[in-house]
Amino acid sequence: MSKKITIEPVTRVEGHGKVTIHMDNNGNVYQTRLHIVEFRGFERFVQGRPYWEAPVLVQRLCGICPVSHHLAAAKALDVIVGAGTGEGLTPTGEKMRRLMHYGQFFQSHALHFFHLSSPDFLLVSTATPPSET
Amino acid sequence: MSKPVIATTSLAGCFGCHMSILDIDERILQLFDLVEFNKSPIDDIKKFTKPVDIGIIEGGCCNSENVEVLKDFRKNCKILISLGECAIMGGLPALRNGIPVEECLHEAYIGGPTVQLNTKHILPNDDELPMLLDKVYPCHEIVKIDYYLPGCPPRADLIWDALVALITGDPLKLPYELIKFD
Ligand code: SF4
Numbered sequence: 294m295s296k297k298i299t300i301e302p303v304t305r306v307e308g309h310g311k312v313t314i315h316m317d318n319n320g321n322v323y324q325t326r327l328h329i330v331e332f333r334g335f336e337r338f339v340q341g342r343p344y345w346e347a348p349v350l351v352q353r354l355c356g357i358c359p360v361s362h363h364l365a366a367a368k369a370l371d372v373i374v375g376a377g378t379g380e381g382l383t384p385t386g387e388k389m390r391r392l393m394h395y396g397q398f399f400q401s402h403a404l405h406f407f408h409l410s411s412p413d414f415l416l417v418s419t420a421t422p423p424s425e426t
Numbered sequence: 427m428s429k430p431v432i433a434t435t436s437l438a439g440c441f442g443c444h445m446s447i448l449d450i451d452e453r454i455l456q457l458f459d460l461v462e463f464n465k466s467p468i469d470d471i472k473k474f475t476k477p478v479d480i481g482i483i484e485g486g487c488c489n490s491e492n493v494e495v496l497k498d499f500r501k502n503c504k505i506l507i508s509l510g511e512c513a514i515m516g517g518l519p520a521l522r523n524g525i526p527v528e529e530c531l532h533e534a535y536i537g538g539p540t541v542q543l544n545t546k547h548i549l550p551n552d553d554e555l556p557m558l559l560d561k562v563y564p565c566h567e568i569v570k571i572d573y574y575l576p577g578c579p580p581r582a583d584l585i586w587d588a589l590v591a592l593i594t595g596d597p598l599k600l601p602y603e604l605i606k607f608d
Pocket residue numbers: 353356438439440441442443484485509510511512513517518577578579580
């Protein structure tokens with residue numbers, strides 16, 4: 294009998310994912326698939342909005358790394374307002390963005406370690422058994 | 427008395443509301459003393475294993491799976507809370523409600539300026555994928571919701587105070603700073 298194992302939802306990531314593992318009659322895995330189950334349509338619905346809204350709108354793509362999306366939109370706006378691809382930024386502006394980026398990096402890693410991974414390592418007994426995770 | 431049981435889920439949200447739950451910082455240890463977590467991305471329990479007292483919903487409903495999960499929460503939870511703007515009124519994803527959903531899919535997978543490899547113009551059509559709804563629906567249009575905590579995301583203090591009030595039965599204090607959004 295071929296068999297399918299479904300892992301849903303996939304946690305420890307932002308986004309809504311599902312993994313299916315497909316096995317043949319002998320129980321050998323022949324395919325493992327990652328499904329991205331969520332579609333929200335940002336690509337289309339940000340169009341036509343006032344341009345200065347973009348950095349704040351795209352923050353809502355991901356609550357775990359909103360700053361990265363904010364900065365990406367800011368870079369796109371640089372091009373739109375004629376500040377080029379970085380060379381038009383003031384040194385203070387450049388430093389501000391770097392600082393925000395590093396801050397996000399730091400926060401994201403701390404969050405992942407303290408809230409997402411370490412409880413799994415330290416409190417294994419209360420978490421789902423590894424065979425299911 | 428046994429501890430109240432809590433479950434949480436993220437539907438068409440961005441996980442920002444869940445991050446705000448974690449932003450109660452060290453009070454999370456107190457929270458673990460006060461309550462027990464059941465189905466939630468926080469402890470990775472994927473299915474309800476017992477009746478739940480308080481269910482916390484982040485995100486509205488943009489696909490059939492969101493609707494199923496929400497109904498499952500309503501069935502298993504005594505109290506349901508819509509946490510954040512997405513759950514309360516669809517939030518940012520509801521900006522697509524004025525646009526035909528085909529246009530959104532086309533922009534993301536076929537016509538958008540950064541789409542390069544989809545030469546056969548395939549839209550996601552796998553059987554494993556849930557069905558996209560015509561619009562993004564707020565949770566209370568699908569099931570009965572008992573409480574609403576506003577914000578995008580709601581502040582950690584609001585979440586904390588609301589949970590403590592619900593658990594202890596004390597009235598919720600809502601100082602102005604906690605509910606102004608400017
Ligand atoms: S309300 Fe805001 S923070 Fe919460 S899921 Fe929606 S976009 Fe994210």
